[in-house]
Amino acid sequence: MAATASLRLVAGLGNPGRSYQRTRHNAGFWFVDALAAKLGISFSRESRFSGEVAKAGDLRLLKPATYMNESGMSVGALARFLAIEPEEILVVHDELDLPAGAVKLKLGGGVAGHNGLKDIRAHLSTPDFWRLRLGIGHPRDSELAQQPVVDYVLKPPLADEREAIDRAIGRALDAWSDLASGDLERAMMRLHTKEAE
Numbered sequence: 001m002a003a004t005a006s007l008r009l010v011a012g013l014g015n016p017g018r019s020y021q022r023t024r025h026n027a028g029f030w031f032v033d034a035l036a037a038k039l040g041i042s043f044s045r046e047s048r049f050s051g052e053v054a055k056a057g058d059l060r061l062l063k064p065a066t067y068m069n070e071s072g073m074s075v076g077a078l079a080r081f082l083a084i085e086p087e088e089i090l091v092v093h094d095e096l097d098l099p100a101g102a103v104k105l106k107l108g109g110g111v112a113g114h115n116g117l118k119d120i121r122a123h124l125s126t127p128d129f130w131r132l133r134l135g136i137g138h139p140r141d142s143e144l145a146q147q148p149v150v151d152y153v154l155k156p157p158l159a160d161e162r163e164a165i166d167r168a169i170g171r172a173l174d175a176w177s178d179l180a181s182g183d184l185e186r187a188m189m190r191l192h193t194k195e196a197e
Contacts, residue, residue, distance in 0.1 A: 006182040007130070008088040010035065011062040011075045013116040015154075022156040024136040025068060027094040028116075031134065031169050032061045038173055049081070050074040059180065060084075069115035076123030089129040090179065091120060092172075096149065098135025100157060101164030103172055105179075105188045106131050130184065134168055137161065 012032030013025075020026055036043060036054045043052040043063060051074040054061040060082070064074035079089060087107070093116055098104060108128040111117035121127045139152040157165060171191060172179075178187035 005085065005088050006058075007090050007180055008058055008082065008084045009060050009062060009075070009079060010090045010092065011064065011071070011120075013068060013071050013091065013093040014063065015068050016063075016065045020154070023154050024157050025094055025153040027134040027136060027165060027169075028092040029063055030165070031092045031132065031172065032063055034169050034173060035176065036061055038176065046078075049078045051078070053078065070119055071116040072119035072121070072123030075120050079124065086124050086126050086129040089124075090132055091117065091129055092132040092134065093117060094136045094153065095133035096136060096138045096153070098133055098137075099141070099164075100135055100137040100161040101168050102133075102135035103168040103191055104133045104135075105184065105191055106133065107184070132172060132179075134165060134172075136165065 010032060012028035014020065014029035015023070015025060039056045041054045041056050041061070043054045043061070045065070046053045049062070050066050051062050051064040060078060062074060062078055064071045066073050075089070075091070078084070093114060095104070097112060107130050111121060117131070120129065136153070136157060139147045139149060175187040175190045178190065
């Protein structure tokens with residue numbers, strides 16, 4: 001995989017409102033908040049993009065103010081306005097199929113039932129955008145096996161899970177220079193190698 005164009009949009013997925021702030025489904029918001037702090041920028045509400053936007057040069061960070069299943073409305077509006085191509089977009093989201101603390105980078109592929117990704121795919125008319133997948137674990141793999149997935153993702157992680165997710169976010173932030181410059185292959189190697197170690 002060759003280096004691609006520099007990232008111009010990083011969209012963190014989550015649900016708006018205080019009641020959702022600490023829930024597993026908001027891991028994408030946790031990442032873009034941490035990235036904004038790293039870059040020394042802040043979010044402001046942009047109603048025309050149905051979300052909160054932070055700006056650093058040509059880069060935009062986005063937190064959709066829609067609910068998760070309508071994330072594409074926000075991502076699509078900002079991408080169209082700034083003529084941002086799908087391969088210049090990184091969507092950061094919670095991932096049930098990875099254990100808490102795992103982080104994976106991929107381009108395109110399926111959406112595995114994730115409603116936020118499904119809506120973004122529909123609004124961009126392609127699945128070919130980058131995804132940073134933050135593992136939150138699956139209830140079937142824990143003592144929460146009887147808990148429906150919808151309840152699981154809308155609850156806060158256990159303390160040790162949150163610590164693991166925060167460490168994964170830290171690893172992704174360490175790889176930010178590679179992500180931002182478009183050297184996604186190098187970023188992928190750094191993320192996946194550290195995780196394996």
